[in-house]
Amino acid sequence: MESGSFPPKFWKPGAEAPGASLAEERTVLVDESQSTPYVSNSCAALSLEKQRQRLPVFRHRNHILYLAEAYQTVVIVGETGCGKSTQIPQYLLEAGWAKGNHVIAVSQPRRVAAVTVASRVADERGAILGHEVGYCVRFDDCSDTRNTRIKFVTDGMLVREMMADPLLQRYSVIILDEAHERTLHTDMAIGLLKKIQKRRPELRLIVASATLDAEKFRDFFNHNDTKDCSKDTCAILTVQGRTFPVEIFYSTSAVPDYVVTTVETIMKIHEHEEEGDILAFLTGQDEVEEALKDVKERARMLANQGLKVHMRPLPMYAALPHREQARIFERTPRNCRKVVLATNIAETSITVQGVIYVIDCGFVKLRAYNPHTDIDALLIVPASQASAQQRAGRAGRLRPGKAYRLYTEEQFEKLPRATVPEMQRSNLSPVVLQLKALGIDNPLRFSFIAAPPAQAMVNALELLFALGAIDDDCHLTEPLGMRMAEFPMGPMFAKMLLESGNFGCSEEIATVVAMTQIQNVFLSPTNQKAKAARAKRRFAVEEGDHLTLLNVYEAFMKHKKNSQWCHENFLNYKGLVRAVAVREQLVRLLTRLEVPACSSEGDSDAVLRCIVAGFFSNAAQFHYTGNYRTIREGYELFIHPSSVLYGEKPPKWVLYSELVQSTHHYMRDISAVDVTWLLELAPHYYQQGTERELGAKRAKLLAQ
């Protein structure tokens, strides 16, 4: 079928042909970090050296090396597929940047990317992973202090490393890959690296970013205060990608219900377009399941009518059991079209092979922190232009593709150019604690590339003060505050862990904390919801979710970490394995910080009291209206339906470790507590704080 003839009425192609001024938007590549080492058979026949030379970035090799000599910072706009992530570190190595025991670091937002790119580079160099080329991510250090010259790390790990080596002396070059994603850790690293550059002018920084942010990064890292460009310390270089064009189709009118239209568009493509898999972006699990059900139904009808080409609709989202996630990677028979209905997980984290058609609903579900209420919300908001471009690019991997946007071109023009950086929509208490530990005494004056709301900073300082991590003068306390910063989790969890020795239950608390770090412990497959709920109830205890999680962990260990047992009990096996690793790490840390290893031997009050010691500020009281109220502000809170306390006799007082606003303010991970514990364990928080005193405290924090 000819391009542009689909479907005659509903869609119109964009005004300009691909390759014109909008080429940048129309021609997008897949994320190279996700690509398999050997792209096609014809490539496999080539020597590794030839393959390397064929990459678009190769033409810029000398220029890149020149810029790295001449400028402290180089911003590389590397379109996906140009080979930047794998090649630039090697160019630098070959040019001698790793001499004298120096290391070239490449930092990625995601673990998988760090590991896969590292192994690709090791392959290219004929090296064993972990020797000359290695990686270091949480729970998995595959590097060698003496021999590793190129080290791939996650952004979080890079920030962590600064705690031990504040000037990152081991490194001669740091490459921040995918910097345009603007994760919390990337933004922290950006600000911290700017500070390091002042002390270490010889350190080189390479920021790999999308077009949109290049100038922002350049201006941020340019230490030249004069108008004389020859004194610039930062330069931009653009490297074209290698890709197939993706033709964009916009809706001709506003779409009232994008789930319905997604289904219709899938069916139209399936009936009228040539073979090729479809990837549709929706915002959440519910939408994916709803659309999936409709697509399946309509596919059955078509099959009954005798349509020869079959369809295999598949869901994809993070909470999906691993076995079902894996189905999107299975090959389909020749006359069968794969249709993947996915959340944003398919935008960066997972690449579905063989996608030719992309459907973009134009929305995304984001976490947004409200600094005025101090509450996180999960909101469905319009996606950004950058996000739309990334989604469309998912169609251009195999051959020229098509992207159907379920919004008009006018609507597209009005979308924000980029997603708001995570730093500006997060609770900052972990960030502030970590910055303090890294010697940033006044986080309000930290050189953020995008400053967060001042109120968010104030809230963070207030919480840290209430937990005893900072003192009246906003200085990190010794040893408590410093120790809290060592934990790879939020300050409330850290406080709870550090107190656990005093409550005689460090064993249990380590388990509870590890378990709360796992998402989707309990699985609930769409067709076995009731069965899954019954399985969950077998672990539930009246004390609430924290002790229920403790039960699950102990049962998992009792059954020798058996995956079949998890499957039978609707438990997330991979998550539990991760909980074991998290717990081991926490126990090591507790030992180092001399918190005694001890068990409360089944005394649940000890564990609950210890939870109060960390989470006292997250308390809520049952209200006669049938839900809960926060103590200070009186917000109306609800028990999340995933809690074991949901639908049970409501305890008078509860503590929660997470509060998320969606259709209501929902508390998740809840425990029943005794109100006297609150007064006893957090008197400074519950007995002294009149509104006036608190206001004064706030003002003092703001003045810092």
Added chain:
DNA sequence: GCCAACATA
């Protein structure tokens, strides 16, 4: 009756 996606010696 609800569950974007990542990440931390």
